[in-house]
Amino acid sequence: xxxxxxxxxxxxxxLELDPSLLSEAIEACWACEQVCxxxxxxxxGEADLEALRRCVRLDLDCSDVAGxxxxxxxxxxxxxxxxxxAQLAACLEAVTHAGEACAEQAAEHPQCAVCRDxxxxxxxxxxRLLAALPA
Amino acid sequence: xxxxxxxxxxxxxxLELDPSLLSEAIEACWACEQVCxxxxxxxxGEADLEALRRCVRLDLDCSDVAGxxxxxxxxxxxxxxxxxxAQLAACLEAVTHAGEACAEQAAEHPQCAVCRDxxxxxxxxxxRLLAALPA
Amino acid sequence: xxxxxxxxxxxxxxLELDPSLLSEAIEACWACEQVCxxxxxxxxGEADLEALRRCVRLDLDCSDVAGxxxxxxxxxxxxxxxxxxAQLAACLEAVTHAGEACAEQAAEHPQCAVCRDxxxxxxxxxxRLLAALPA
Amino acid sequence: xxxxxxxxxxxxxxLELDPSLLSEAIEACWACEQVCxxxxxxxxGEADLEALRRCVRLDLDCSDVAGxxxxxxxxxxxxxxxxxxAQLAACLEAVTHAGEACAEQAAEHPQCAVCRDxxxxxxxxxxRLLAALPA
Numbered sequence: 164x165x166x167x168x169x170x171x172x173x174x175x176x177x178l179e180l181d182p183s184l185l186s187e188a189i190e191a192c193w194a195c196e197q198v199c200x201x202x203x204x205x206x207x208g209e210a211d212l213e214a215l216r217r218c219v220r221l222d223l224d225c226s227d228v229a230g231x232x233x234x235x236x237x238x239x240x241x242x243x244x245x246x247x248x249a250q251l252a253a254c255l256e257a258v259t260h261a262g263e264a265c266a267e268q269a270a271e272h273p274q275c276a277v278c279r280d281x282x283x284x285x286x287x288x289x290x291r292l293l294a295a296l297p298a
Numbered sequence: 299x300x301x302x303x304x305x306x307x308x309x310x311x312x313l314e315l316d317p318s319l320l321s322e323a324i325e326a327c328w329a330c331e332q333v334c335x336x337x338x339x340x341x342x343g344e345a346d347l348e349a350l351r352r353c354v355r356l357d358l359d360c361s362d363v364a365g366x367x368x369x370x371x372x373x374x375x376x377x378x379x380x381x382x383x384a385q386l387a388a389c390l391e392a393v394t395h396a397g398e399a400c401a402e403q404a405a406e407h408p409q410c411a412v413c414r415d416x417x418x419x420x421x422x423x424x425x426r427l428l429a430a431l432p433a
Numbered sequence: 434x435x436x437x438x439x440x441x442x443x444x445x446x447x448l449e450l451d452p453s454l455l456s457e458a459i460e461a462c463w464a465c466e467q468v469c470x471x472x473x474x475x476x477x478g479e480a481d482l483e484a485l486r487r488c489v490r491l492d493l494d495c496s497d498v499a500g501x502x503x504x505x506x507x508x509x510x511x512x513x514x515x516x517x518x519a520q521l522a523a524c525l526e527a528v529t530h531a532g533e534a535c536a537e538q539a540a541e542h543p544q545c546a547v548c549r550d551x552x553x554x555x556x557x558x559x560x561r562l563l564a565a566l567p568a
Numbered sequence: 569x570x571x572x573x574x575x576x577x578x579x580x581x582x583l584e585l586d587p588s589l590l591s592e593a594i595e596a597c598w599a600c601e602q603v604c605x606x607x608x609x610x611x612x613g614e615a616d617l618e619a620l621r622r623c624v625r626l627d628l629d630c631s632d633v634a635g636x637x638x639x640x641x642x643x644x645x646x647x648x649x650x651x652x653x654a655q656l657a658a659c660l661e662a663v664t665h666a667g668e669a670c671a672e673q674a675a676e677h678p679q680c681a682v683c684r685d686x687x688x689x690x691x692x693x694x695x696r697l698l699a700a701l702p703a
Contacts, residue, residue, distance in 0.1 A: 169336035172408045175343040193332060197324075201304035201372045207624060208310040208375035212617055219612060220511040223628075228520060230365070231501045237336045240343035241490040249526040250498060253519040260513050273307045342489060347482055354477060355646040358493075363655060366636045376625040378665050384658040385633060391654040439606035442678045445613040463602060467594075471574035471642045478580040478645035500635070507606045510613035543577045 173239045178247075180295060185236065188292040191285040192233035192254060199226035199261055202278035209272065218264045218275065225261035228254050229285060236292075244297045251296070255289050258282040308374045313382075315430060320371065323427040326420040327368035327389060334361035334396055337413035344407065353399045353410065360396035363389050364420060371427075379432045386431070390424050393417040443509045448517075450565060455506065458562040461555040462503035462524060469496035469531055472548035479542065488534045488545065495531035498524050499555060506562075514567045521566070525559050528552040578644045583652075585700060593697040594641050596690040597659060601635035604628075604666055607683035614677065623669045623680065630666035633659050634690060641697075649702045656701070660694050663687040 170186050178185075203222035206215040232254040235247060262282030269276035305321050313320075338357035341350040367389040370382060397417030404411035440456050448455075473492035476485040502524040505517060532552030539546035575591050583590075608627035611620040637659040640652060667687030674681035 169333060169340060169409055169412060172412065173336075173340045173343065174345075189332075193328065197328060197368075197372065198304065200369055201308075204373040204375050204625070205304060205308045207621060208308065210309075212621065216612060216617065217511040220508060220609070221513065224505055224508070224513075224516060227501045227504055228516075231497045233332075234335055234497055235494055237332065238339040238490060238494070240339050241487040243491065243494075243526075243530050246494060246498075246523070246526040246530055249519075249523040253516070253523045256513075256516040256519040260516055274304055277304060277307065339490070342486060347486065351477060351482065352646040355474070355643060356648065359640055359643070359648075359651060362636045362639055363651075366632045369632055370629055373625060373629070376622040378626065378629075378661075381629060381633075381658070381661040381665055384654075384661040388651070388654040388658045391648075391651040395648050395651055439603060439610060439679055439682060442682065443606075443610045443613065444615075459602075463598065467598060467638075467642065468574060470639055471578075474643040474645050475574060475578045478578065480579075503602075504605055507602065508609040510609050544574055547574060547577065 169237070170239070175239050178239070178242055178244065179297065180292075184288070184292055184295060188251075188288045189233050189236050191281075191288045192229045192236065194281050195258060195261075195285045196226050196230035196233060198278050198281040199223075199229065202265065202274045205274040206268075206272065211271075215268065215272075218261075218268055221257075221261040221264045222278065225257040225282065228257040248293065248296050248298075251289055251293050255286060255293070258285045258289065262286065304372070305374070310374055313374070313377055313379065314432065315427075319423070319427055319430060323386075323423045324368050324371050326416075326423045327364045327371065330393060330396075330416050330420045331361050331365035331368060333413050333416040334358075334364065337400065337409045340409040341403075341407065346406075350403065350407075353396075353403055356392075356396040356399045357413065360392040360417065363392040383428065383431050383433075386424055386428050390421060390428070393420045393424065397421065439507070440509070445509055448509070448512055448514065449567065450562075454558070454562055454565060458521075458558045459503050459506050461551075461558045462499045462506065465524075465528060465531075465551050465555045466496050466500035466503060468548050468551040469493075469499065472535065472544045475544040476538075476542065481541075485538065485542075488531075488538055491527075491531040491534045492548065495527040495552065498527040518563065518566050518568075521559055521563050525556060525563070528555045528559065532556065574642070575644070580644055583644070583647055583649065584702065585697075589693070589697055589700060590641065593656075593693045594638050596686075596693045597634045597638035597641065599686050600659075600663060600666075600690045601631050601638060603683050603686040604634065605631035607670065607679045610679040611673075611677065616676075620673065620677070623666075623673055626662075626666040626669045627683065630662040630687065633662040653698065653701050653703075656694055656698050660691060660698070663690045663694065667691065
């Protein structure tokens with residue numbers, strides 16, 4: 164049982180959205196928060212830390228931004244579509260940059276391959292949710 | 299793929315811990331962050347909000363505390379056992395209080411039944427991890 | 434001594450920005466995180482909680498969003514202007530909505546008057562920083 | 569105007585505490601969240617990053633833990649003393665370890681001197697608040 168299952172239990176339906184798309188987006192954002200945070204820490208423990216500076220920075224940003232985006236999307240009481248759109252747009256920027264930084268390191272560092280994939284999944288579902296959110 | 303899978307990929311093993319126990323604890327804390335946050339919001343949307351004041355407060359605390367506990371547990375570079383022990387102990391307090399507040403509302407509000415169960419699972423695995431952490 | 438003072442000590446200058454404008458924006462975002470979080474809790478303790486539902490929701494969102502925005506702005510290593518712009522734009526949405534919800538309650542609840550003012554300050558300096566950030 | 573000023577405006581007084589001590593502790597925790605977060609990022613930008621690995625890790629932990637501690641302390645509706653005590657104890661561990669790691673780097677890196685001082689202030693007021701919190 165997770166936050167996305169709670170979408171179905173909520174006493175209010177604030178937005179006209181496909182519940183499965185909303186749940187998928189919440190899960191993808193939570194996964195990005197986790198995976199980017201763990202990737203930043205794993206990179207911090209690597210011998211060639213110097214080359215991973217940019218990866219650590221963008222992972223930390225992405226972990227923070229994706230986590231807050233998930234929190235907002237999981238709230239359905241008095242939701243504000245314009246705020247959700249703007250925060251989701253920021254999340255798409257965060258996963259784009261962290262995903263690209265990790266893609267460059269993926270051949271050498273397995274955590275970066277995992278993180279790149281989590282960012283790409285979040286980008287994909289996030290773009291679909293952004294298109295579905297009311298203007 | 300999640301933060302707990304990244305435990306296995308990390309270049310360092312900071313603590314002598316059963317990786318599956320650590321992963322289980324990280325997952326339970328993340329689940330509590332999500333479920334308690336979503337439960338607080340669902341309660342905020344209920345008609346009998348007055349009776350749910352305590353539930354909302356303790357859910358917000360538990361969501362914040364469990365989320366930070368997961369972040370710390372997922373980091374393995376230069377981990378400090380005494381800090382992990384103290385933060386995990388705080389998490390056990392948070393899930394105990396949120397779990398009890400939700401148990402009282404579970405018959406009337408389905409989100410509280412879900413949240414009570416997530417808190418109990420986190421309490422169970424958290425107690426086992428606390429016993430396993432080095433002093 | 435605060436994060437904004439640390440702006441001057443940082444070994445890198447990632448962005449061509451007026452340091453005093455950047456510091457002012459970081460401080461305003463931190464203040465919003467604090468004040469909106471405290472306002473949500475104070476409203477949750479009010480007798481007329483029913484009327485404050487929207488205020489609580491938007492305060493929680495604004496506290497989370499402003500806090501993450503401050504974190505990103507305070508980081509200067511490998512900063513990505515397009516991510517900062519997008520997160521700052523989300524923050525402006527958050528303070529606009531929370532500020533308006535609190536303005537409606539300000540005559541009755543002193544915490545809402547304080548919160549409205551913190552949101553307006555953050556909106557003002559945030560708009561100036563957004564105009565100054567590189568495209 | 570800050571969260572600590574809102575302590576005085578809150579409709580409820582959950583705990584029998586000196587308001588000025590509570591406010592001072594909230595402010596010190598917020599300052600630690602900011603300063604430790606900015607110190608982690610400044611260290612990440614240093615040429616001798618290798619020697620600062622431990623500092624970055626403990627700063628990130630301390631920023632997260634102190635921020636959550638401030639959030640909990642700033643909430644006065646339905647406060648749970650046993651949770652506040654446990655979270656405050658975790659915060660004292662976090663500022664102790666981050667403060668010691670930064671003290672070792674303070675002669676070479678000005679951000680670490682600032683961060684060490686913020687951690688020491690938080691440790692001092694946190695210990696006084698812990699002694700004053702009801703058992």
